[in-house]
Amino acid sequence: MSPIATRNNVHVIGHGDKTMVLAHGFGCDQNMWRFLIPMFSDQYRIILFDLVGSGLSDIAAYDPAKYQALAGYADDLIEIVREFSADPVIFVGHSVSAVIGLLATIQAPEHFSANIMVAPSPSYINDGDYIGGFDKQDIDELISAVEENYLGWSSAIAPAIMGSAAQPELSEDLTNSFCRADPVIAKHFAKVTFLSDHRADLAMSLVPALIIQCSDDFIAPVQVGEYMQKTMPQAKLAVIENIGHCPHMSAPDKTAAAIKSFLAVSA
Amino acid sequence: MTADAFNSRATQYYDHAPCGLMITDSSGNILRVNATFCELLAYQAEDLIGKCRVQDLFSIGSKLFHQTHWGPLLHMQGFVSEIQLELLTSSRQKIPVLLNATRKHSEDQIIQELAFFVSHDRSKYERELLKAKQAAESSLEELRATELRLRSTEAELLALNKQLSIEDRRKNEFLATLAHELRNPLAPMRNVLEAMKLRKPDDAQIEWSRQILDRQVGHLTHLVNDLMEVSRITQSRIELKKTVFNVSDAIRNSVEAVLPAVVAAKHKLEVRLPDYPLNVEADTTRIVQMIYNLLNNAIKYTPAGGVISVHGDQQDGNVLISVKDNGIGLEQHQLTAIFQMFSQIETALDRSQGGLGIGLALVKGLAELHGGTITARSEGLNQGSEFLLCLPLSLKQEIKPQIADTANTANFSAGRKVLVIDDNADITDSLLLALELLGYEARAANDGLKGLALAATFLPEIILLDIGLPNLNGYEIAALIRDESWGKNITLIAVTGWGHAEDKANAIKAGFDLHLTKPIDFEVLDSYLLKVAAR
Numbered sequence: 001m002s003p004i005a006t007r008n009n010v011h012v013i014g015h016g017d018k019t020m021v022l023a024h025g026f027g028c029d030q031n032m033w034r035f036l037i038p039m040f041s042d043q044y045r046i047i048l049f050d051l052v053g054s055g056l057s058d059i060a061a062y063d064p065a066k067y068q069a070l071a072g073y074a075d076d077l078i079e080i081v082r083e084f085s086a087d088p089v090i091f092v093g094h095s096v097s098a099v100i101g102l103l104a105t106i107q108a109p110e111h112f113s114a115n116i117m118v119a120p121s122p123s124y125i126n127d128g129d130y131i132g133g134f135d136k137q138d139i140d141e142l143i144s145a146v147e148e149n150y151l152g153w154s155s156a157i158a159p160a161i162m163g164s165a166a167q168p169e170l171s172e173d174l175t176n177s178f179c180r181a182d183p184v185i186a187k188h189f190a191k192v193t194f195l196s197d198h199r200a201d202l203a204m205s206l207v208p209a210l211i212i213q214c215s216d217d218f219i220a221p222v223q224v225g226e227y228m229q230k231t232m233p234q235a236k237l238a239v240i241e242n243i244g245h246c247p248h249m250s251a252p253d254k255t256a257a258a259i260k261s262f263l264a265v266s267a
Numbered sequence: 268m269t270a271d272a273f274n275s276r277a278t279q280y281y282d283h284a285p286c287g288l289m290i291t292d293s294s295g296n297i298l299r300v301n302a303t304f305c306e307l308l309a310y311q312a313e314d315l316i317g318k319c320r321v322q323d324l325f326s327i328g329s330k331l332f333h334q335t336h337w338g339p340l341l342h343m344q345g346f347v348s349e350i351q352l353e354l355l356t357s358s359r360q361k362i363p364v365l366l367n368a369t370r371k372h373s374e375d376q377i378i379q380e381l382a383f384f385v386s387h388d389r390s391k392y393e394r395e396l397l398k399a400k401q402a403a404e405s406s407l408e409e410l411r412a413t414e415l416r417l418r419s420t421e422a423e424l425l426a427l428n429k430q431l432s433i434e435d436r437r438k439n440e441f442l443a444t445l446a447h448e449l450r451n452p453l454a455p456m457r458n459v460l461e462a463m464k465l466r467k468p469d470d471a472q473i474e475w476s477r478q479i480l481d482r483q484v485g486h487l488t489h490l491v492n493d494l495m496e497v498s499r500i501t502q503s504r505i506e507l508k509k510t511v512f513n514v515s516d517a518i519r520n521s522v523e524a525v526l527p528a529v530v531a532a533k534h535k536l537e538v539r540l541p542d543y544p545l546n547v548e549a550d551t552t553r554i555v556q557m558i559y560n561l562l563n564n565a566i567k568y569t570p571a572g573g574v575i576s577v578h579g580d581q582q583d584g585n586v587l588i589s590v591k592d593n594g595i596g597l598e599q600h601q602l603t604a605i606f607q608m609f610s611q612i613e614t615a616l617d618r619s620q621g622g623l624g625i626g627l628a629l630v631k632g633l634a635e636l637h638g639g640t641i642t643a644r645s646e647g648l649n650q651g652s653e654f655l656l657c658l659p660l661s662l663k664q665e666i667k668p669q670i671a672d673t674a675n676t677a678n679f680s681a682g683r684k685v686l687v688i689d690d691n692a693d694i695t696d697s698l699l700l701a702l703e704l705l706g707y708e709a710r711a712a713n714d715g716l717k718g719l720a721l722a723a724t725f726l727p728e729i730i731l732l733d734i735g736l737p738n739l740n741g742y743e744i745a746a747l748i749r750d751e752s753w754g755k756n757i758t759l760i761a762v763t764g765w766g767h768a769e770d771k772a773n774a775i776k777a778g779f780d781l782h783l784t785k786p787i788d789f790e791v792l793d794s795y796l797l798k799v800a801a802r
Contacts, residue, residue: 027335031343095335134327141328142335148351148393149332194331218322219334243294243320245334249342250293 004083008049008076009056012084014041018113019085021047023077025095025119025246026193027186029055032094035252040259047084051097052076053185062185070096070196074103081111088113090263094248095119095219096193103198105207114266115209116259119245121220122228123197130199131223139194146190147183202231209235210262212255214242236262287364287383292376295320304383309357321381326353326361341370341379351390354383363390439501446495450764450785451691453491456484457786458697465701482527488786493560493625496553500632507550507636511663514545514554514586518579521558528566529575537576545579545586548661553633557641560626561590561654568652569594585639586660591653597645605643606631630656686727687711688718688744689762690736694785698731701789715744719751726753731787734763734774742777749778760795762787 004010011030014020020040022033030048040046050057051073066072077100081089091112093101098120105112124132124139209232213225222239229237238258242251268276281288287304291297297315305312308324322330329352337347350366364383371378463477499505522538529536547554558577565575569592578589597605606627627641634641639658645651685707689695695711702709710725712718715736722730730748734741741761748754761774761782774782781795 025335027332028339032339034343138327138331141326142331143328144397145328145332145352146336147397149336218330244338246339246342249339 002083004076004079007052007058007061008080009058010047010049010080010084012045012047013037014044014046016042016044018044018090019047019087020044020090020092021049021077021081021085023049023091023093023097023101024051024054025093025097026189028094031055032246032249036248036256039252039256044090045085047080047089049080051100051189053189059185064188067188068192070100070192070198071103071107073097073100074107077101077104078108078111081108085111090114090116092116092118092259093120095121095245099196099198099201102201102205102209105205105209106201109205109207112207114263115205115207116212116262117209117228118212118248118255119214119217119220120211120228121224122199122202124194124219125197127197130227131221133219133221133224134194142194143187143190146186199231202228203233205232206234208266210259210266211235211237212247212258213237213239214244214247214251215239216243217245219245236266238262286385287381289321289381289383291321291379291381293370293379295322295379297321298378307356307362307383307385308354314357321379324354326355329353337366337368341368345370351386351393363387365389435501439498442494442498443502446491446498447764449487449491450495452693453484453488454764454785454787455691455693455697456480457488458694458701460484461789462697462700489559489563490625493556493629496556497625497629497632500629500636505636507553509548509550511546511548511661511665512551513665514547514588514658515540515579517551517554518558518577518588520555521562522577524555524559525562525566528563532566532569533572534566534569535572535574537574539576539578541580544665545581546661546663546665547586547637547658548663549637549658553637554658557630557633557656558588558590560630561588561656564626564654565590565592565594565652568592581660584660586658588656588658589653590656591651593651595652596648596650597643597652598648602643602645606641630654634658683707683729684725684727685709685729685731686718686722686725687731688713688715688736688741689731689733690714691733694733698787715739715741715747719744719747722748723751723753727757729758729760731760731762731783732779734761734770742773745774745778760792 001010009030014037022030022036024030024032029050033048037046052067053059053062063072066075077091081091081104088111091101091105091114093099093116095118098115098117099122101112101115101117102120102122105115121132123130124134125136126132126134211225211228211232213220213222215222225237225239229235238261240247240251240254240258242254244250247255282302284301284303287307288301289297289304290299296317297319298317300312300315302312305315322333325333332352337350341347346367346369348367350368352364352366353361354364355361363386365386366381366383368379368381371380460477460481463473464481468474468477496505518538518540522536526536562575562577569575573593575590575592578587578591580587580589631641634656637658639656641657642655644653644655683706685702687695687698687702687709689698689711690713692713695713699709699711707729710721710727712721715732715738718730718732732741732744732748736744739747741763745759745761748757748759758781759779761777761779762785763770763774763782764785771782783792
């Protein structure tokens with residue numbers, strides 16, 4: 001494996017002329033795309049990876065200085081695209097990765113033909129007229145929730161003690177790696193993610209974009225999707241009926257349909 | 268138990284289980300909830316069932332954590348266990364709980380089964396742990412920051428230190444050059460004085476003036492020599508010529524040298540030396556220089572009519588030389604500072620007497636070079652002071668040097684031809700004067716080639732040759748002289764301001780018979796020429 005492949009635990013699957021890159025959000029890893037992949041893998045070559053510090057990425061590569069801003073992750077994404085795809089890619093990013101993708105399309109637009117943002121938010125904290133959904137205090141509460149849980153998590157969650165026999169789609173590998181992360185990194189990543197403000201970057205991305213907004217998302221409220229569409233010059237908005245922040249898991253069919261109809265006309 | 272009774276027990280057990288139990292649909296809408304859960308959060312079951320989602324009962328932090336972490340995990344994995352979260356009661360109180368949950372297909376829909384265990388104590392305990400961890404982390408961070416600061420301070424110090432040592436080296440080079448430059452004008456002054464002394468002026472006024480000049484030039488020469496010596500020590504360019512000798516002799520020599528000053532200041536001088544030898548293996552000249560400096564200081568810093576005592580003894584394998592006075596004394600903080608170069612006693616009776624403090628710095632440097640120490644003691648201002656020089660005692664026997672008989676100088680020098688080559692007219696003039704008075708036939712040239720031409724006709728037996736000449740330097744001229752038939756066997760003496768060992772070695776290599784440092788000590792010159800003549 002190349003250094004970049006090792007660093008980001010890159011996997012390439014599927015077949016097709018076009019390449020699609022899937023990037024997971026905060027708290028998870030590439031396994032979260034499992035429900036969406038079957039709907040694309042027969043038409044697209046799919047690049048999967050873990051953000052450094054998440055999943056099975058190389059924890060040793062986690063440099064707090066590099067990753068103190070999302071731009072550090074955007075640099076990694078551009079490197080991955082350069083190494084694994086000769087042509088521009090369709091980028092699909094969930095939550096924080098949607099913003100990472102946004103930054104990458106500004107920095108290296110030649111590598112991206114489409115930017116699909118699943119449940120994105122450019123800034124989580126309310127600010128004047130802008131509704132991000134949270135106050136600073138709420139974010140602090142999340143950070144301490146992350147911290148309290150990680151106190152015992154990484155060891156408590158890994159042994160799959162119960163019930164995977166009832167879930168045939170699960171593998172041993174999955175239970176052992178999903179959501180696994182170093183507590184210090186998880187806390188740092190939480191701060192970087194939820195305290196970032198990339199509203200000013202929205203207008204700078206000229207790659208055709210699709211914002212997939214859930215009808216009921218506690219983390220990215222509908223107003224955020226609307227704000228983004230108004231601000232981004234090349235963005236379409238698709239609101240899908242879904243409760244929660246992970247439509248690609250809880251509503252994979254609707255999510256795939258929105259992506260496909262966008263790609264049919266835009267990329 | 269009948270089936271009905273069992274079912275009723277099971278329902279009761281479900282309702283009043285020692286944990287909150289709940290069933291939701293895939294989005295979290297509450298389908299069923301037990302009494303324990305409702306009591307815990309102070310809700311009626313009908314307020315919850317079909318009316319709200321389980322995540323609505325979470326604190327904001329727990330809600331976020333649910334959305335980003337264990338919600339997706341439950342979806343993917345089918346279960347989660349030991350999730351810590353906070354539930355909100357109907358009056359918005361937070362209750363810490365541990366959650367185990369499963370997600371499964373039941374008939375035609377997906378349901379989630381959740382079990383909540385109150386974890387007040389565990390939560391408190393873990394908060395404490397977390398606090399301890401955070402405290403440890405922040406002190407670690409502080410430590411790191413401190414280390415970082417320390418490292419940058421160290422780097423700054425290092426740079427500063429480097430800068431300082433460069434400055435120090437420049438200073439030492441400057442002092443060496445200064446000492447050398449100061450020596451040059453001293454040479455002709457000394458020569459003139461020597462000449463005047465030999466001529467013995469009839470006029471008492473002139474003789475009085477000559478004596479003052481003689482003393483002051485002597486002081487100045489000493490100062491310059493001290494400065495030169497100190498700069499050599501600091502540049503590690505000093506070479507000790509060690510022999511075994513009795514320190515008592517060195518003390519007597521030094522006392523003789525300062526006697527005129529003692530008499531002039533109307534001091535009383537006491538010398539106490541043991542009747543057994545105080546042998547040291549050391550450089551005689553330097554030991555005399557040290558004792559002389561200590562005595563000179565005592566004389567300078569004691570008001571007229573004082574008492575100065577010199578005492579030599581041995582103790583614990585060391586030779587102790589004490590120079591004590593009842594003069595102006597020293598304050599506690601001055602006791603070590605005075606040995607640093609340029610330190611000057613602020614309360615010196617007369618600033619002009621204070622000097623630059625080279626003398627004591629030189630004593631300290633020389634003492635250390637000899638493996639010895641110098642310390643100062645004083646009871647305070649106006650309580651006098653004592654300087655203790657301590658040198659390692661040598662168990663070897665003293666070898667008395669053969670002293671050349673210099674009685675017949677006049678006879679030897681009569682009519683002998685000496686050529687002086689030096690570009691400084693004052694030096695040549697004064698040297699010619701002195702040499703003629705000593706009975707030599709002397710001529711001079713102010714550059715090397717002129718000197719060479721003159722020598723071919725004058726045929727001198729001795730040539731005094733300056734090294735720092737314009738055009739061809741002294742070494743080159745020496746080589747040319749040695750190439751001439753008349754120059755092969757003559758006595759060739761190098762005369763320079765530079766008195767370092769390597770200068771002397773260079774001179775010998777270039778064909779010189781002797782190397783003399785300005786100002787020329789005529790006694791040394793005479794005794795050398797005498798030895799040459801005796802060969």
